[in-house]
Amino acid sequence: MCITLIASQEFFAPMRYSAFSVITQALRGHTGWKPAWRKAEPAPHYDVVIIGGGGGGLATAYYLARHHNVGRIAVLEKGWLGNGSIGRNTTIIRSNYGLPGNIPFYELSMKLWEGLEQDINYNAMVSQRGIFNIYHNDAQRDSYARRGNAMRLHGMEAELLDRAQLRKEFAYLDYENARFPIQGALVQRRAGTARHDAVAWGYARAADKLGVDIIENCEVTGIDIENGIVKGVQTTRGAITAGKVGIAVAGASSLVGAMAGLRLPIESHALQAFVSEGLKPLLDNVITFGAGHFYISQSDKGGLVFGGDIDGYNSYAARGNLPTVEDVCEGGIALMPMIGRARLLRSWGGIMDMTMDGSPIIDKTPVGNLFFNGGWCYGGFKATPASGFCFAHLLAREEPHPVAAAYRLDRFAEGKLIDEKGAGAQPNLH
Amino acid sequence: MRIACPHCGPRGLDEFLYTQDASVTRPKDGGAAPTPEWTDYVYLRENARGPRREYWYHSAGCHAWLVLTRDVSTHEILSVELP
Numbered sequence: 001m002c003i004t005l006i007a008s009q010e011f012f013a014p015m016r017y018s019a020f021s022v023i024t025q026a027l028r029g030h031t032g033w034k035p036a037w038r039k040a041e042p043a044p045h046y047d048v049v050i051i052g053g054g055g056g057g058l059a060t061a062y063y064l065a066r067h068h069n070v071g072r073i074a075v076l077e078k079g080w081l082g083n084g085s086i087g088r089n090t091t092i093i094r095s096n097y098g099l100p101g102n103i104p105f106y107e108l109s110m111k112l113w114e115g116l117e118q119d120i121n122y123n124a125m126v127s128q129r130g131i132f133n134i135y136h137n138d139a140q141r142d143s144y145a146r147r148g149n150a151m152r153l154h155g156m157e158a159e160l161l162d163r164a165q166l167r168k169e170f171a172y173l174d175y176e177n178a179r180f181p182i183q184g185a186l187v188q189r190r191a192g193t194a195r196h197d198a199v200a201w202g203y204a205r206a207a208d209k210l211g212v213d214i215i216e217n218c219e220v221t222g223i224d225i226e227n228g229i230v231k232g233v234q235t236t237r238g239a240i241t242a243g244k245v246g247i248a249v250a251g252a253s254s255l256v257g258a259m260a261g262l263r264l265p266i267e268s269h270a271l272q273a274f275v276s277e278g279l280k281p282l283l284d285n286v287i288t289f290g291a292g293h294f295y296i297s298q299s300d301k302g303g304l305v306f307g308g309d310i311d312g313y314n315s316y317a318a319r320g321n322l323p324t325v326e327d328v329c330e331g332g333i334a335l336m337p338m339i340g341r342a343r344l345l346r347s348w349g350g351i352m353d354m355t356m357d358g359s360p361i362i363d364k365t366p367v368g369n370l371f372f373n374g375g376w377c378y379g380g381f382k383a384t385p386a387s388g389f390c391f392a393h394l395l396a397r398e399e400p401h402p403v404a405a406a407y408r409l410d411r412f413a414e415g416k417l418i419d420e421k422g423a424g425a426q427p428n429l430h
Numbered sequence: 431m432r433i434a435c436p437h438c439g440p441r442g443l444d445e446f447l448y449t450q451d452a453s454v455t456r457p458k459d460g461g462a463a464p465t466p467e468w469t470d471y472v473y474l475r476e477n478a479r480g481p482r483r484e485y486w487y488h489s490a491g492c493h494a495w496l497v498l499t500r501d502v503s504t505h506e507i508l509s510v511e512l513p
Binding site: 254265266268312313314315316317321326412413415425426 | 444448464470473504505
């Protein structure tokens, strides 16, 4: 009797995931699970239309519905949810930045990651396994010390380890490498990884529950503007009018921006990522190589997940070329020679919105009621929660969230760049 | 990607360095004050799909500067010219 009662569908509507629901579904042969979000059909009008069903767009929709009373919200996605950069990154989350415009924003993101799974009732496999940025010479140590001090001045923890301290944590690194001897590392222990697909699915499900229409296979083909104010969008599934429109399509920002006459400080570049065959537990943390550009962690399935630099030339083709594969693998083997025998299982490419200073943009546009979120370079995944949180704030209140106030579109004309790497207006070097 | 250098013939990508967009033109010196033309030249880009003109440098070869017309959607190189 009791089992019958708790197993009835009505008892769960809307379904909340818990140990209890898993046990109950197990008793029922897993026949009662429902799709995580509805297949919504486009309505003729929404109060807010968000273009782009990636991490940024879905998080924006969720936080808009959760914290702001803006009426009906739709997310328009060209393909299927999670087919863009949210589903093809190296899953690292961290907030170890060094500049005032960046630190509070990424720290808000880190705090949102820490409460995300309870907030959206979805297992995003957030794992705070710590990130170790390894340094190889005195200048780099000083630079990392400065970054760590900047973090601590903002109330975050950061540790600078010397070689002996690092050796206690990782015996297997190539400390005596003749060219790049390892001297120590900057550590952020709250950093880690999250399951990238689950982040998209979790936000989609949570937004859907709050009434957001998530419309897949709906490509925006035009943006309707009258007298300098946006009125709606044209899509492959018909015209949709809108009170406000938010663009969150990093990778294709210039293409969608051009529909509204925007010329942006962004170039599109290809970034490759790699996964090895599954191995036994080997790597507990996220490690980055300071003498080149290489970062690595191990997924729960056992694959080593790693990447390096962007390919370096503009691209809209979601694939890279072999010289970058070679360069990334050289970095990896210089850092930890033991991975030399592991076989590469797969590699893939994605398109990055590279800005002229290496930092993102969350701002109004010169077009009325049209808002822009993009330019995430190759660091958008870690920013997903704060990107959505701050863009929702901007869309609802038409003023920037305090921690994202530096991410202005006009900072390039004003000379207020946020150039973490100090590379100048060369998008391929950030 | 292999690039057909006019001096050296077809060579692998790792001999070359991509430098920048060849479709933007440096404006005349307008003095110390920032001008919209300079902002546009330094920071703003069309970033469209399809053929794009760009500067490459044959750094591990003959050191020539090249102007490539390359389709950024497919990586196909449509022409290689000397500037």
